[in-house]
Amino acid sequence: MRWNRHVAVWLGCAALLGGVVAGCGDDDDGGGTSGTTETGSTEGAKKIDVASMDGAKGNVTYCTGKDTSGDLIAGVKDFNAKNPGITAKLLEFPESADEQRNQFIQRQRAKSADCDLFESDVIWTAEFASQKWLTDMTPYIESRKDEFIPSTLESVNFDGKFWGVPRVTDAGLLYYRTDQVSEVPSTWQEVYADAAKKDGIVYQGASYEGLTVDFLELAFAAGGKVLSDDGKKSEINSPENLKALQFMADGIKDGAAPKAVTTYMEEEARRVFEAGRATYERNWPYVYALGNMKGSKVKGKFKVTPYPEFEGGGKAAILGGHNMVISTYSKNPGAALKLIDYFTSPEVMKRAAVKYSKAPILAETYDDAAVQKALPFAQELKQSVEQAKSRPVSPVYTQISQAIYKNVNAVLSGSADPQSALKKADDDINKALATF
């Protein structure tokens, strides 16, 4: 009886613990016995052979997040028709970025050759490259370097090499109501002051990656930095960053932004703006088309502009978007490169912009008449992308970002003051950088 009872409790607890660990799926790191080379860098990574795409044959699988726009599905079909020797296949992961990252990591840990290519978020480059999961794409990038908008290449650059090829870029824009604002003020300070007098500004203030982006846009514009130039130390606790954080906190206090922004992600901000309850909105280009659809109360009543400057600083945006990367475990890197070459060609890039509203990474695409017609804000978008900076490039980026959004969110919701929050973020980032 007694024994049985103990067993029952043990089992209950086992089930609980099992839930935490086994629920994490096949995160098997090969036991703990694999102490291999300690180079601490990306030395010895497989380098792509540009010539290998000529006459490439066979199968190639492109793994990507759910293709909600249909852009990649159509592209792969077209590619197969044009390249009879190669059969490209699309493997779609879930829509959530975190889930895509998990799927990628699990496959790479298992050294799986399922996916020759991955569509990687710009913030994953350093982490994936340092784990030796990516093929060095430097020779290919060098051969086409002049075509890309320079800032987009920053997102594939780590340790002096290029680890992927940008396919889609993204940069935030300032949306404003033309029926309330005749001329957009030239500084953030004036925008906030104007917003406080009208219906306010909405942005992404919830405790997640989006807040890191929104904070860094202001902090970088104010002249702040996150890491030292060698990437080894936190420099977040600076007067410039404090100015930006204080500015955000005051924005809520003065009524420029609603208190509820501390729970907003992209979609919440979009809904508030579309309901006509905000004068300004910081969001990505995707909300432009949605805002002009039936059901939006601001249809035809808003415009976009690149970000204004921060008083005493400059202008800055944060780069988003996706890069195509080739897995080191790919058995057919030649065909994979061929597919990259196809998707990043000016012709396909133009189609992606015109038909699927994707922000191009090639400078020339923005000047195309058809593109300008399809994306009326093409010039504003190009300016925003050109002035955009990358988020800190580090193998422990997720932890650095957490340190930023958790502490900034605490300030916005009033549970911490800007000084102590930056001090805490500084400690957290240094701790993250010291992770083994």
Place this chain on the structure above:
Amino acid sequence: MEAATVQATPAKRRSRGLSERRLAAAMVSPSMILIAIVAAYPIGYAIWLSLHEYSVRVAGLSRWAGLRNYTNALQDSEFWTAVKTTFIFTGASVVLETLLGLAMALAMHSAFRGQGLLRTVVLVPWAVLTVVTAIMWQTIFEPSLGFVNSLLGAVGLPNDTVWLGQEPQALIVMILADTWKTAPFMALLLLAGLQVIPGEIYEAAKVDGATAWQRFTRITLPLLKPALLVALIFRTLDALRIFDLPFVLTKGAHGTNTLSLLSYETFQTNRILGLGSALAVLTFIIVMIVSFVYIRFVGGNIRGLAEE
């Protein structure tokens, strides 16, 4: 025992006994093997992981860490905040669920017209998935369009509270959501307990002139205690590992970071496998301690229930 007494000689008895024991072992072995695979191995593996460090920057690099992951976890203020949050959540939600569940069980137990309908209605929240529950409560507490703030505004109270955007409101919403969802479960277990109390006892008490309150405190509560304790253990252990509610409601922001969520974030999102496993093992130990405390201090009642 009866079988043994009919055996003639001691020798025969022993051999018979041995083979019976072997047979028993053979018969339980499939489930034991299954338990070993699905429970013992993950636990052992988690403990193994928690004693190592796996590099997040250099491919394939790992090293023995001894208890360093544990000392790091115990020195981390985030861990203690999570412990505090988890315990506040567990304490508050279990107490509320028990009171509400008891009231529901008593209502469902009394015979009246529409009893079947009441039982069905009461059980609906339990049938709703936790994630759906969380999204529902998120909508209810949405600052500008949500039901709660609209209601507050309608009766002239301040209606600009960002419920899921500040402390301690976010935790309160989480406790309410959990109470709403699991009180029916409590009610169901307690109803089962109520139904095994013989009606004659109540009749005898009535004949002796006991009031309704006396009947409740002197008969219902003491006889319900075993069922109540089983329900309490279930709910407490469940609440201690809460993950889905905060994951959907706030992602752990605004004072809602629980132990499970912290372990998940460390292990899965940040890929710090050793520390993440250590946090999971610590959660496991905390749950173990709580369940042993329950059994130690109230164990007699459970034994009583088991023997009934």
